[in-house]
Amino acid sequence: MGEKKDSLEDPTKQNQHVGKQLPDNPDIDMQFLSAPIKSAVDKYQLVPEFLKVRGLVKQHLDSFNYFVNIGIKKIVRANDRIESSLDPSVYVRFKNVRIGKPSVPSDGVDDEICPQFCRLSDMTYAAPILVNVEYNTQGNNPQKTRFEKNDVTIGRMPIMLRSCCCVLYGKDEAELARLGECPLDPGGYFVIKGTEKVMLIQEQLSKNRIIIDSDKKGNINASVTSSTEDRKSKTVILMEKGKMYLHLNMFSEKIPIMVVMKAMGMESDQEVVQMVGRDPRYSAVLLPSIEECANKGIFTKQQALEYLDPKAKRTYASASEKGALPVLRDMFLANVPVRQGSFRAKCIYVAVMLRRVIDAFLNKDTMDDKDYVGNKRLELSGQLISLLFEDLFKTMIDNVKKKMDEIMGKPSRSSRFDPAPYLCGDSITNGLERTLSTGNFNVKRFRMDRKGMTQVLARLSFIAAMGHMTRISPQFEKSRKVSGPRALQPSQWGMLCPCDTPEGEACGLVKNLALMTHVTTDEEEGPLISLCYYLGVEDLELLSGEELHTPNSFLVIFNGLILGKHRRPQHFAATMRKLRRAGKIGEFVSVYVNEKQCCVYVASDGGRVCRPLVIADKGISRIKEHHMKELLAGVRTFDSFLQDGLIEYLDVNEENNALIALYEGEATTETTHIEIEPFTILGVCAGLIPFPHHNQSPRNTYQCAMGKQAMGNIAYNQLRRMDTLLYLLVYPQRPLLTTKTIELVGYDKLGAGQNATVAVMSYSGYDIEDAIVMNKSSLDRGFGRCIVMKRYSAVLQKYENDTQDRILRPDRKGYGAKHMRILDDDGIASPGEIISPQDIYINKQSPAVTRGTRVPPSELPNIGYKSSKQTFKGPEGESCVVDRVALYNDRHNNLSIKFLIRHTRRPEVGDKFSSRHGQKGVCGTIIQQEDFPFSERGICPDLIMNPHGFPSRMTVGKMIELLGGKAGVSCGRFHYGSAFGEPSGHADTVEAMSEILVNKGFSYNGKDFLYSGITGCPLQAYIFMGPIYYQKLKHMVLDKMHARADGPRVLLTRQPTEGRARNGGLRVGEMERDCLIAYGASMLIFERLMISSDPFEVQVCRICGLLGYYNHHLKTGICSSCKKRDGMSTMKLPYACKLLIQELQSMNIVPRLKLAEA
Amino acid sequence: MDGGMSYQRFPKVKIREMKDDMVKFELRETDASVANALRRVMIAEVPTVAIDLVEIEVNSSVLNDEFIAHRLGLIPLTSDRAMSMRFSRDCDACDGDGQCEFCSVEFHLRAKCLTDQTLDVTSKDLYSSDHTVVPVEFSDPNDPGEQRGIIIVKLRRGQELRLRAIARKGIGKDHAKWSPAATVTFMYEPMIRINEDLMDTLSLEEKRTWIESSPTKVFDLDPVTQQVVVVEPELYTYDDEVIKKADAMGKSGLVEIEAKEDSFIFTVESTGAIKASQLVLNAIEILKQKLDAVRLSDDTVEADDQFGELGAHLRGG
CATH class of the missing domain: 3.90.1110.10 (RNA polymerase Rpb2, domain 2)
Structure with missing residues (x-):
């Protein structure tokens, strides 16, 4: 039987475990042998195929495409006529609407644009909304007064990247590269005024449902x-x-x-x-x-x-x-x-x-x-923009109507009324742009007032961007202290990632989509309703109240609307499903028989989450080996699997009518569906973790948060971008231990970490509390080296009096020339120059007078200017380099200049690192290579991690990663660690890894015999050592270290400022003060709270107890209320106290100080 | 040692294998401190020459200036002259600015891609002002005939790289680029004694499984006598697997393995900057100089403070 299996299987697959399942004992179980062969078809290939067809952000794209192709037309058709209320025969009618090509108007002509151009020049990536209009302007005049105008631009619609309107749509890698776009970038976001904006998926309770x-x-x-x-x-x-x-x-x-x-x-x-x-x-x-x-x-x-x-x-x-x-x-x-x-x-x-x-x-x-996922709908950007557009469109129509009436109302109309200029207003363009850039949806017409709907796309790492696109923002406010909505729902299985959620206040509320989730869009209801009636639904209108709930008859509810009842619900559901599998009705229509409520729910509305599953008949998968071969050969696509009824989409409700087997081998006769691949229950971020199913669950959640902070490559076009802050790794690597998700997402091409050889041992004492010890030679050779790029910008402003900022040639001699060293003759810093703090990067001047009357052009050379040089404020003692300088015209046609300043950093003590298992740690010390332990092969670790990190964290996955990485480097093959992948061969087993290790002369358990680098003696214990993929996180000491001896003070209270950015002091707070009081260090408190803060000398009148002042002529204090100079005492008190006393006085409260001899 | 009067010993070195970039030798009759000192000096204190200062004239490649400078620094340069060169920090000829022939070597690199094919800029494109200090020869092990050079950067059409670099003498302690050692490691020589009597009690199958239990091929079965023999004791990685196996088989004491505390097997691989054999010799030389420096420090009080008994011993001989 083992041979039979092998012959069935593709030799390229590693399904050896199937053979191993056979019992080795001599007394063969006859029943087992006579059972039908359940050949485990490797269905993995469907996942990449799914992602090829649907993509990781397909929900956004589908939703936007739906709006652009259908939604917008519906809205315009519903409001297609503007009539004058004075003369109904005067009208404007919209005949058709479409979205043009992304372009920008310049001098009356539209120039086509691409997204990269918009990013660089702070423009909005938008396309004109073109309508064909027909209008009648003269009322019942006999003359021909009906006019038609085609392709009138009524506004500009921001275009989602990679949607069907985008110039990137359907482009291949080379074409994308030519447009300056990264082929791995998923799209699904907008470019508004140069910033990439994501409209988060909004989670809501179902509409129109009881x-x-x-x-x-x-x-x-x-x-x-x-x-x-x-x-x-x-x-x-x-x-x-x-x-x-x-x-x-x-x-x-x-x-x-x-x-x-x-x-x-x-x-x-x-x-x-x-x-x-x-x-x-x-x-x-x-x-x-x-x-x-x-x-x-x-x-x-x-x-x-x-x-x-x-x-x-x-x-x-x-x-x-x-x-x-x-x-x-x-x-x-x-x-x-x-x-x-x-x-x-x-x-x-x-x-x-x-x-x-x-x-x-x-x-x-x-x-x-309420928390059941089937009772939830995800609102996507298309739906939201559609609401917004409808509101703006109706407002525009109202305005046009008002204008029309205004003109019609005039007794003498000299010129013919032409509606075109009123249609072409900016209200739609500006409304869309403003809403998308601020994220504040305030649509009064639909009583919608929501904030923070759009966010700037996180471009910290490739994974951060991907994770951002799949994020779901909650409907609840975060302050609610309820656990229900935060808890993991069983119905999330396969739809929402169980790991990827933030910690803290939004924990469990913010969710992420799983890998294979699809979110539906609306579908035409009419045909489906009539189909239901055809299939034997008894119309509600014809039923008496009595008949409604007769036993054995089920109500048929379509999108929350009761259609009628059906006597054979199972038959009805089966027929609907059959039709769906045959492709006669939409693949996302769901049919769900609720036995408890005696209802059949048919749903075709948008926003339901669903996922593809393999159909099984009586437990036998419809996908056979030859189907998969055809797929590999390229004869089949994912869609043909759908069309042939091998796969179907189930939403959360319909899943309740299905019995889904995880693996084909586990299917019984009742099984209706089989999962495609178990690892697809995880999302993009959790998919990076190798062996996540061996980790303690919160560790995976931590890694999901940390993967987004890891430095690496952002996109193929990362060096062509001008982000405000960009973190890059100098030598990013592909993880030695990969997962299938990593390959699907493209993390192997845009990695964010390095494979470090890690020794798990104690060393030097600088490794307590998760600190790691790093090898100096490794750092010398480029481990953890990163590039930080920061953007600075300058605008040559034009002012209302026709004056303008100007850039001057730098002083080459004289005072200040030192800081203008890096300027070119045009007064702008030149790329490649080393820039240090206080250096000037643009020698700009602004006019002294910018308001008032216009300055005639002849006078321009004579006006006064004041200097507005911009100086670089970087980390002291570090040398940064001007990486790039970009000049462009901004939206107000001012010349703008962007400077990208680069700083290359090597790891230092205090920089934060993390493995892919939620195990973060800072660099505790850096030690010379010769002091590091070494093996007799000459292997010397890159970093040392303290073994105390393991027992309480229980990140067994990390240990397996080490083992797999070690086996991988020694045999030259990337090993896999996909979630739940061992049975299907997408994760290597520990046994297999150990075997490789033993073959290559290592110990099976991954431990090595090491010698101390300091003494040369063997270490007491065997050391668990091997490669682990380490991420460098964006938190670096250089950006955080801060100390102050003396510095700026707040004007009002004269106390030291707060915060690193203002060179502030470190506050001795209430709790610190309490400690000092408890200890009795009174002088220390005195020093901290007054001497080092805001000491102030005041004159106090001993008679009235009020504050006086010091008269410098008389050299004495005077009480302003007693008007006397005797009885004055000088004392010190905090300025804040003096302020309080004065403020109280201003409120008619008299605080009096009673002095006693100290 | 008799009487403990003298710590002096006469270590013996036996060279087993010697290639340009690799040496394997035995060091006997000394202890771990000496062996380790030698290892540490080889890694950290044997000087070589490496590019330390890069002046970029034109760089329109995809990699930024620091990136290229870092890569240039890591290219091994032939450094046979390094021992006789001066550190630029204590070079009298040039005030330490590293521009003179005694302490520095100048390199030039000019590359521009003019075709549609990607141009690999390699270490071969570095032109040295001194023929004794050049980038090391590097060839693909699969294709030994062709010298490929170490890739610095790849250029596409129109991109250009022009720079001047100065190489200086330095040691691995300051930066890994000056370390001539790729691998320096040693192991204690294992002493393996098989308890033949006990071994004879094992069946052939048991012997086989016992032999298999070692991840490295230390033991084998003699095809003629069917006896377990030690074939390659040095492959033993002190993993205790065979001992554990013997214990598990209920045959404790089947084999005794001891590390010989006074003999070491060194493996030295060089980056190519200097020959591996030279690396060992230079290391010994430097170690000697360091000891001399200790011995020759005149101020005995200071030496006492610093070295205590050892200082007195050094003075007393």
Whole structure:
């Protein structure tokens, strides 16, 4: 049988373990042998194929593409006509809208631009929004007055990089390189005014779904957040003291639900009870509510409306209709449409809500979990921009309409009205740009006011950028002290990374997508609804209340809307799925049968998270060996797997109807799906960790945070960029121990660390508390060497009086020439020059007068200038180099200059390093190579790590990494450590590594026999030594070290300033003071708190106890209140104290000092 | 030592293998301190010449100036003359600014890529002002015929690199670029004694598994006598595996392994700056000079303070 297996398998794969699973014992298990062969097909290749098709930031791109191709057209079509309110025959009509090519207007013509150009010259990467308009300007004139204009630019839409509108779309590596773009860059962000902005994925509770929850008092409620194109509302049905009430913002108080039912025409209590359910338990719970309504004397629709009318708020938008009926029609459960005045659909919806509340009341288990991922929707940039655009577009239309009326209102119109100039305003362009650059979404029309929606893309390392693109920002404010939303949800499996979350206040709230997650976009609802009816859904309109909940019939709910019921739910679901697998309906439509609620949920809305899975029939995978061979041969793509029904996307809800086997071998007959690869449950950041499944879980979380601070390569175009701060490693390496994720993401091409030979031993005592000892020779040879580039900029400002800044030739002689050494003759520092602190990098002058009347051009040479040189303030005693100087015109057409100043640093004591296992440490000391331990092979470690780092951290993965790295260097093959990869061959086993080590003459356990470099004697113990990938983190002492003897003081209090940037002092705080008091070091406190801080000499009047002043003529103190000079004493007190006394005096409080002889 | 009157010993050196860049020798009849001193001096104190100052005229390559300067520094230069050169810090001829023939060597590099093919700038492009100090010959072990040179930077069309570099004498203690040693290591010579009687109690299979337990091939089975023999004692890495194995087999004392405290096997590999054999000789020379410096320090009180008993011993002989 072993032979059979081998013949089935591709020889390139390392599936030897399959053979090993066979029992070696002679008495062969006959049952095992006769069982059908479950050939484990290596499905790994699907992952890169998925990423090739979908990419790591595909959710952003898909969402934006959807908006640009469909969303924007829908918005314009919905608001396509601007009519004059004075003469409806005068109109402007938008016929079509499209997004042009990314360009920038210059002198009336649009110049095409590429993203790199925008980054460098602080521009917005945007494309014109072009519309075709038709307009009639003359009213009912017989003349031909209908005009058409094509491709009118109504604004500029910032373009997401790599989206279908971007110039980078579909470009290959060479073409990208020509455009100055890194091929590994994922795109998915915007370039706004030269900065890269990411619109974070926003996590929200599902819209238009019934959610059963309990409030603080333990009352059960059912809430629906309704959201349609034009209305948003939140409806809550609450059960309080056994009675049901409705909470709606438009009503001033809670309203008995039966009154609402009656107001909607459901006058018969019996029908309500029937609709909720015939079960006597339901009617029993409902009874108090019915009684309450009856007690109020409300029996008819008319009575109910009369009761409701005064409670409906007047603020309701459509002022033309007053009363409760429009509120019930438009705002109450806004997602349920009212057709021809029939409230029946709404009544049934309420009944279903009631039924679920009662279910929850009778059985607490049926409560919904708000943290369940299936109840969540991810809002992506496309949706957000679409809202923003709609708002701006409508505002623009309003403005045009106003202008139109204004012109039409004029009695004599000299010229023909041309709408084009009003359409071409800047309001859309500016609105989009401002919102994206500040991240403050303030869309009044949709009652949205959210801050911090966009962030500057973290370009600290390649992984930081990738991690940023997959980040999900929470809906909750971070201050809430609840553990529920922060906890790891089982439903996150495969969708959201279980490791990657920050520590501290946002812990568990900020999440990251897993590797294979896809976020859906909206899909056309109409065809799907009619399909449901075709498949035997009985229309709601035709059902009586009684029939609604007959046993064995399931309600069919489509995107939160009740369509009707179906008698054979499983059959219905199976048919839907079959159609989906056949590609007849969208691949992201989900069908989920909820047995408990007797409902079938069909969802096609946007924002659901889903992931691909292999379909299995009765536990047998549909993907066979030949499929994978075809994939490798390039005959198949990921999409053809989808089309052929081998793979499908499941969202979180539908996963509940599936039984998913982790591996093919574990599948039973009930299994419906098989995971593609288990390591895809992790995200990008956690994917870098080798053997994460051997680590203690928080360590992986720590590494996810630290991987983003590691220095390395940022992108292929890193040296063409002009970032404000750039950290690069001089010799970055590819990790010896890789994972499949590393290869997929491109970390092997843009690494952020070096493979250091680490000896795990104690050395010198400078290695306590996670400090590491480093080998000086390794540092000499370039280990941990990094380049820090900082940007400085200067603008030659133009002023309102037509004057302008200017750059002067540097002084070559005389005072100040020393600091102008590095300037070229044009007054700008030249690249390649060594720049030290206080050096001038631009010899700029500004006009003395910049305001007031315009200076005629002839006068310009005669105006006065004052110097505004810019001096370099870098680390003292270090030499930096001017790396690059870039000149460009900014948006206001001022000449701007960017300087990039480079500093190469070698590691020093105090610099922070970390392995990939959340084990950070600072460099404790640097020791000569000859003092370092060595093996008889001559191997000498690059750094020494204290073994105390291991027991409490339990980072076994790090030990395996060392072993694998050692095996890797000695046999010349990169070893793998993908998460959960051992069974599928994507992680090497410890046994295999040990075997290689033994073959290469090392000990199987990775320990070496070392000699002390100081004495030459053998060390007492064998030392665990081998290569571990170490990251240099951005925290370096040079940027942090700070001391002050004397320095600047704050003007107000005369106390020393605070903070390193202001050369501030180190504060002796309250707790430090308490210690000194406890110890009794009174003079030390006196010295710290006054002498070294803000001592001040005051004149105190012994008579009145107030502060006086010192008269320098009379050489004596005078009390200003007593007007006397005797009885004055001189004393010292903190200036802050004097300030306090004076401030109190200004508030009419008289603090008097009573002096006694000391 | 009889009487402890004299610490003097006469270490013996036996050279086993000698190539230009590698020497393997035995050092006997001395102790770890001497062996280690020799090792340390070889790594840290044998002087070589390396590029120390780089003046860049034109650099339009992708690597920045410091980057290239660092790479240039690490290129080994032939330094046979280094022992006789002066450190530029105590060179009288040039006031220590490192511009004279006694303490420095000037290099020039001019490279410009004019074709569409990538141009590799290598150590061969460095032109020395002194023919005795040149970048070391470097050839690919797979293709020994061709001299490739050490790559400094790669240029594409239109990029240019022009610089002047000054090489100075220095020691590995100051910077690893001056260290002539690639690998200097030693091991204690192991003494392996097999307990033949006990060994005979093992079956052939047991013998095989016991031999296999050592990661290095120290033992083997004599094909004729079927006896376990020590084939290569020096491959033994003091890993105790065989001893543990013997214990596990219940045959404790099957083999006794001891490190000979007074004999060492050295492996010295040089970077190519000086020949490996010369490296050893230079190291001995420097070690001698250092000892002389101790012995010749006239101020006995100071020497006593510094060296205590050792100082008195040195003076007393």
